[in-house]
Amino acid sequence: ECELSGLHLQDECRCLSFKEAIEQIRKISLQRFLLLFLLGIALGGFLFGFVGSRVWEWKRVTFILLLSLASFVVISMPEHYLEEHIWKHIAKRHLWRIFLWSFFALLLINAGLKFWNLEVFVKTHMLWVLLIASLVGVVPESGPHLIFVMMFAKGMVPFSVILASSIVQDGHGMLPLLSYSLKDSLLIKLFNLVIGLGVGFLLYLAGF
Template sequence: MTTLIAATTRTLTSGLRPAGGGRAGLPPLTGPIRRALALLALAVAALAVPDGPALLLGALSEAYLAVAVFVAGTLVLLALAERGLGTDLGSLLRRHARWQVPIAALLGAFPGCGGAIVALTQYTRGHLSLGGVVATLTATMGDAMFLLLAQAPEVALLVLGISMVVGVLSGWAVDAIHGPGFLRPTAPAGVSGAACGAACDRTDPEAAPSPVAARIERLWILLLGPGVALGILLAFQVDPDAWLAPVLGVAPVHWIGVIGAAGALVLWVLRGRGMEAGAGGEEPARGGVDLAPIVATTSFVTAWVVFAFAAYELAMAGLGLDLGALFQAAAPWVPLIAVLVGLIPGCGPQIVVTTLYLSGIAPLSAQLGNAIANDGDALFPAIAVAPKAAAVATVYSALPALIVGYGAYAVWG
């Protein structure tokens, strides 16, 4: 899984990149500066809202204990599984051509974007059909799946099951219509991972290792063990703060969550999403698992979850908005909007849609439509290496998203 995570971290620009230097006499806004300004804007918004600081701290704690610890724990487990079950995926796809589409859908269904990126890499090498690409993009929910798994696992399994079935059927339909060789690259089977070339090399130049970031990362990893244990207790509705706070005078679990989220945000500012396996120059952790890309991915997801959680709470408190009423008034359009958001490359906007669903604002039809249309970070290398195939696959994944979204709307509303 380390290779999957490393591929994921290479494909995403970790922040808004400068368009070419700053104005004359002013330094350019680098990735870290832009990310720091985004956090500053969030803090200013919290100060402008009644009880805003408390709401922001609550969002930080919840993001860490309800999402971040499960993201990191899942990635570690998957990395260990990959270490024990390593195989040559290209050879597997060639030997079992008739099962390419289901295999591609299974890769896409992995939480995060690593599995989908690996599938698309096999496409660029000529091992996978366009139907397999459609199956991958349809089945993947990207990093938003981590959030759904952490807070509503039963819904996550439903969404995963529906996305995989729709992905397989869509992929087979595309191959039946166009043939398995349609738009398939002719790269030889022996091409290495470098075939992705500049398309996959989207590493943030500002994400070079630094001693400060390395120290914060080590401390953050040390906090992860207790964080996972506390996250599991809270998931089972056991709140240690309920009996610790009256004795200690503070809520230690709450503040552990705040510290963990704050550390993730600092790492996100300093490194963005540009950390690759081994980038820190340190030896992999015991068992051969490189924790640097796991921390980078978790920090990225945590940052988006914090922004989504905090923006929702601050908007409710500061503007008196009733998003539930707004979404109810525009109910017939909500699945379409969710599908259109799903067409945006990257995982951030999709995390926002999932947050709205978990908050009871967006309906299940919107979540399903977005999950199927959502291509996540996997679309970046596809656009760069095979833009025509990426455009065709995106259209083909949007059609079943609309069908399923409005089908669910007809049944559940």
């Protein structure tokens, strides 16, 4: 489980200081170098068409913008935040989970398309898929949500399904509240579920 982030009291924040960024690059740490190296490879792959579509479409542009923003954040953030929150927390504790969920989501969907006629089942039971996607969103983990993200990317489910799932799911952000108040957590999840199902159903009826 994720622990609550510590509160750091300081008189001045120099998170976006150009001078600090130059100094951090000059005395670059191993963690910052590795993150920039990986982001640079990914950014170059999308820029030169080695990764994803070779056509300049919104997906390619979005990935390039996000990777550029991530690189800027890694360059400009303070060393403490980089090491404690980005490297030790996100990279070491969550990145491998996202990779595994993405891998098995793709594996499951491709196996379903090849062996179980999954696409026909989904198309003929879309309301059930909408309900299942919303219920899966109740789980305080964002990994299962990737299954429906992959299905949406492959054109198997409409926007209404992915939106309903996105509204309901909070990822592991719900865990701190869950440890503090089970009743409040359940009420919030119930509220999200009702809103997600309602919005998703209305959009589905509207053809989205």
